[in-house]
Amino acid sequence: MGWFDGDHLADGSAGLERAKAAAGRGADSGEGSANRVGSRQAFGFAVDFRMASARPQAPLKAVLFREWTLPDGTLWAGFYRTEAGYLLRFPGLADFQLAQDGGRIRCRPVLGVAAATVRHLYLNQVLPLALCQQGKLVLHASAVEIGGEAVACVGVSGRGKSTLAASFATGGYRFLSDDGLVVEPVAGEPHVVPCHPSIRLWEDSQAALVGAGARRAPPLPFTSKARLLAGASVAFCGQPRRLRQVYFLGAGEQCAPAFERMSPAEALIELVKHSFLLDLDEPAPLAAHFNALAELARRPIFHRLDYPRRYADLPEVRRAIVKHACGEEGTA
Amino acid sequence: MKLTDKVAIPAQVMARQVGEETVILDLASSTYYGLDPVGARLWVLLSEGKTLGETCAALLDEYEVEPARLERDVFGLVDELAGRGLVALEPG
Numbered sequence: 001m002g003w004f005d006g007d008h009l010a011d012g013s014a015g016l017e018r019a020k021a022a023a024g025r026g027a028d029s030g031e032g033s034a035n036r037v038g039s040r041q042a043f044g045f046a047v048d049f050r051m052a053s054a055r056p057q058a059p060l061k062a063v064l065f066r067e068w069t070l071p072d073g074t075l076w077a078g079f080y081r082t083e084a085g086y087l088l089r090f091p092g093l094a095d096f097q098l099a100q101d102g103g104r105i106r107c108r109p110v111l112g113v114a115a116a117t118v119r120h121l122y123l124n125q126v127l128p129l130a131l132c133q134q135g136k137l138v139l140h141a142s143a144v145e146i147g148g149e150a151v152a153c154v155g156v157s158g159r160g161k162s163t164l165a166a167s168f169a170t171g172g173y174r175f176l177s178d179d180g181l182v183v184e185p186v187a188g189e190p191h192v193v194p195c196h197p198s199i200r201l202w203e204d205s206q207a208a209l210v211g212a213g214a215r216r217a218p219p220l221p222f223t224s225k226a227r228l229l230a231g232a233s234v235a236f237c238g239q240p241r242r243l244r245q246v247y248f249l250g251a252g253e254q255c256a257p258a259f260e261r262m263s264p265a266e267a268l269i270e271l272v273k274h275s276f277l278l279d280l281d282e283p284a285p286l287a288a289h290f291n292a293l294a295e296l297a298r299r300p301i302f303h304r305l306d307y308p309r310r311y312a313d314l315p316e317v318r319r320a321i322v323k324h325a326c327g328e329e330g331t332a
Numbered sequence: 333m334k335l336t337d338k339v340a341i342p343a344q345v346m347a348r349q350v351g352e353e354t355v356i357l358d359l360a361s362s363t364y365y366g367l368d369p370v371g372a373r374l375w376v377l378l379s380e381g382k383t384l385g386e387t388c389a390a391l392l393d394e395y396e397v398e399p400a401r402l403e404r405d406v407f408g409l410v411d412e413l414a415g416r417g418l419v420a421l422e423p424g
Contacts, residue, residue, distance in 0.1 A: 264350035265366045272357060272364060280359050287346060290357060294348035 047130050048104045049122065054111040057095060062087055065281070077125065079278070085133075086278065088126055094118050096126045098278075102133025120227070123196050128180040129278040135285065137292050138276040141181035141246070142199075143192045144168040150176055150192035150241035151325045153305070154274050155249035160309060163205045164249075164321075166228065167314040170209055174237035175199065175230075180276070183243060183296065190296055191240040197230035209311070243301065245325045248274075250306025257307040257320035261300075268297035333407050335385030336424030339378050345418050347375060356418050363416055370395065371409060383424055384410065 062080035070076050080087040085100035094109040094117075105126060109118045128138045141154040142165035153161040162178045169175040176192050178199040183190050201209070202225055215229040230236030248262070248270050262270070271293045280286065303324075307317045341347075344360040354372035356365040367375055373394065377387040388403050395402070413419045 263353060265353035265355050268348065268350050268355045269364045269366060272355075280362075283343065286359055290346050290348060294350050294355070297350050 052108045054109045102130040128276040132276045137183040139181045140274045142178045143176040145174045145237040149244035152246045159249040166199045166209045169234045174235040190243040193240045197236040198227045200225045246302050247305035252309035254306040260304040262302040264297045267302035338422045339419035
């Protein structure tokens with residue numbers, strides 16, 4: 001089985017996945033002969049991603065500097081410093097070696113772990129961090145195209161950013177990203193660069209929003225979220241779009257869509273909280289990251305948005321967002 | 333805390349002005365702190381190495397405020413910043 005069996009690109013995709021390689025068949029004998037799975041080159045992105053043969057995860061001598069844990073306390077990922085950069089270990093699933101400059105990723109899965117699982121880890125967890133190491137701004141946000149420009153929704157997991165993106169993408173609009181939103185300057189203006197043409201949704205959101213005809217990636221063992229693939233029923237925009245508005249999603253305490261303008265300082269604090277960042281101990285990249293976020297935060301494009309979390313209300317929420325996004329002036 | 337004291341800003345603390353406010357970020361503790369325009373001005377003066385007394389004098393020139401009230405407010409804010417690890421007091 002190839003790495004990307006069961007998944008494929010939307011026509012015209014020009015984002016991170018455009019350069020998907022057809023290689024990456026099976027596993028081979030070791031580190032030195034790692035398969036080339038894909039180089040991503042679009043809009044200046046370049047991540048050389050290869051896969052080595054599966055083997056058990058041996059204890060590491062490298063220095064652990066960060067951990068991600070699940071709500072029940074289970075270790076989800078460990079971050080280690082190595083001579084060449086970093087090693088991200090997902091216990092029982094895979095190791096990812098990441099070059100210091102974020103330009104190269106080597107993955108070694110644990111024997112028996114499905115290709116779809118490793119692919120998920122790569123796209124959702126590792127690739128955004130690699131792009132951060134390249135100095136790019138990556139936000140926990142989804143984005144859709146409204147009036148030829150990008151409108152982003154930012155929030156922690158569970159706030160509904162993917163559901164909103166799916167609602168737009170199945171309601172006459174196109175989505176650019178469902179998470180790991182990359183913001184790049186183009187001619188001095190921030191643009192959203194489309195990423196992987198898929199949206200991850202929980203089962204209830206899938207049932208409410210998407211018909212049986214939508215294409216889905218293979219299910220993963222550790223989540224009931226499914227990855228909906230872009231296509232005729234889930235529309236994807238494969239070109240960069242100027243960032244017009246950014247909405248930070250509230251907890252669903254309002255009974256109707258409510259917008260509140262944020263000050264630049266509020267926006268900066270929220271951007272810091274919701275941006276991907278791998279290493280907090282490297283002062284120079286951190287200062288550059290903070291500078292870039294501050295420059296973005298100075299733009300009058302940030303609002304808090306809250307709305308009731310009822311699927312039946314999503315069309316009204318969409319209309320309110322379109323009206324607000326198109327009505328807001330002074331976005332330059 | 334005395335008027336001759338200065339503050340040092342730890343290496344892991346960064347501040348950026350956005351609009352009229354300033355956001356301070358402590359990378360070590362992931363603490364974020366927002367300063368209003370007056371607080372932002374105080375931060376600039378302190379980060380230039382001025383003593384608390386010199387900072388108060390500069391602010392008195394710039395704002396209409398009672399000296400005793402200003403000194404109380406400056407000491408209060410510096411105390412709060414120090415408590416959050418965003419500045420370290422250097423006795424003068």
